[in-house]
Amino acid sequence: MWLYLAVLVGLYHLLRWYRERQVVSHLRDKYVFITGCDSGFGNQLARQLDLRGLRVLAGCLTEQGAEQLRAKTSDRLETVILDVTQTESITAASKLVKERVGDRGLWGLVNNAGVSVPLAPNEWLTKQDFMKLLNVNLLGVIEVTLSLLPLVRKARGRLVNVASVLGRLTITGGGYSISKYGIEAFSDSLRRELSLFGVKVAVIEPGGFRTGMNSNDVYSRNILAVWDKASPEVQEIYGENFLETFGRYNLVDKKFFGYMPKLCSSNLSSVTNCMEHALTACYPRTRYSAGWDAKLIYLPMSYMPTALLDTIMYLCSPKPAKAV
Numbered sequence: 001m002w003l004y005l006a007v008l009v010g011l012y013h014l015l016r017w018y019r020e021r022q023v024v025s026h027l028r029d030k031y032v033f034i035t036g037c038d039s040g041f042g043n044q045l046a047r048q049l050d051l052r053g054l055r056v057l058a059g060c061l062t063e064q065g066a067e068q069l070r071a072k073t074s075d076r077l078e079t080v081i082l083d084v085t086q087t088e089s090i091t092a093a094s095k096l097v098k099e100r101v102g103d104r105g106l107w108g109l110v111n112n113a114g115v116s117v118p119l120a121p122n123e124w125l126t127k128q129d130f131m132k133l134l135n136v137n138l139l140g141v142i143e144v145t146l147s148l149l150p151l152v153r154k155a156r157g158r159l160v161n162v163a164s165v166l167g168r169l170t171i172t173g174g175g176y177s178i179s180k181y182g183i184e185a186f187s188d189s190l191r192r193e194l195s196l197f198g199v200k201v202a203v204i205e206p207g208g209f210r211t212g213m214n215s216n217d218v219y220s221r222n223i224l225a226v227w228d229k230a231s232p233e234v235q236e237i238y239g240e241n242f243l244e245t246f247g248r249y250n251l252v253d254k255k256f257f258g259y260m261p262k263l264c265s266s267n268l269s270s271v272t273n274c275m276e277h278a279l280t281a282c283y284p285r286t287r288y289s290a291g292w293d294a295k296l297i298y299l300p301m302s303y304m305p306t307a308l309l310d311t312i313m314y315l316c317s318p319k320p321a322k323a324v
Helices: 004-022 040-052 063-071 087-104 127-155 173-198 216-229 232-250 257-263 270-278 290-301 306-316
Strands: 031-034 055-060 078-081 108-111 158-162 200-206 287-290
Touching: 004 216, 031 040, 031 087, 040 055, 040 063, 040 270, 055 063, 055 087, 063 078, 063 232, 078 087, 087 127, 108 127, 127 158, 158 173, 173 200, 200 270, 200 290, 216 232, 270 287, 287 290, 290 306
Parallel strands: 031 055, 031 108, 055 078, 108 158, 158 200, 200 287
Antiparallel strands: none
């Protein structure tokens, strides 16, 4: 019996491996639009797809980022200045994309642009702190998608949304996990709706990677900035010791999350290879978990019973000065 089971499992993985190696034809004729290409995943994906021969339209927030990307790519790649929080900018970028792709439509849309801070206990934050993240990570994704969706549908193409393992598991306050949970929900609804038109939707769920938006400097400046804005009452309740511990807790403390910067991988291709597969494979996956920490730590934790997970988080968390 066990032998038959092992054979069935082996055949399943062999078939899956074979299916996932099937590549879409005529890639050099296909256009892909990527947001957030100044640095990080978006920048590397743009260069990677350009080498593959696809026609890349790269959305960059700054002209400097656009110039640096053009210097490292072929003449096929074209950049466009895009701020995903501004409707006028999205409209202008969408118009350019429509002009370039013409009647063939847009084969791929990769919603990659995102920010990671402010990240802190919720009581330290304001509504504006939450909106800063949601405007980029969620509302920006929604508006860009709705603007370009007719072109993707026309091409019967691909929609790739970058979420996070923190869209499965919340480890601290702030709008980041909220935005990524929202990306998961938005992608689920799109996948079911657009399957009727031959469009495939994939979600990328990276673990910890060393990009500009999650450096030690970014997090440390964020923690100090939100602490300085917190009310005197909140500062008294949490205490200076909590601030110091929380800073080490996220950055250098030898507790669970304190290891994150050391565990973060600098190999961004683990993520961009998933994106490329979602765009070029005949049978892309629904979700891609990128990084060993995503597969071995965060996703297993997300399936734990709530009471057990809460206990683990409580034991690992710093304690306020005036906690009960």
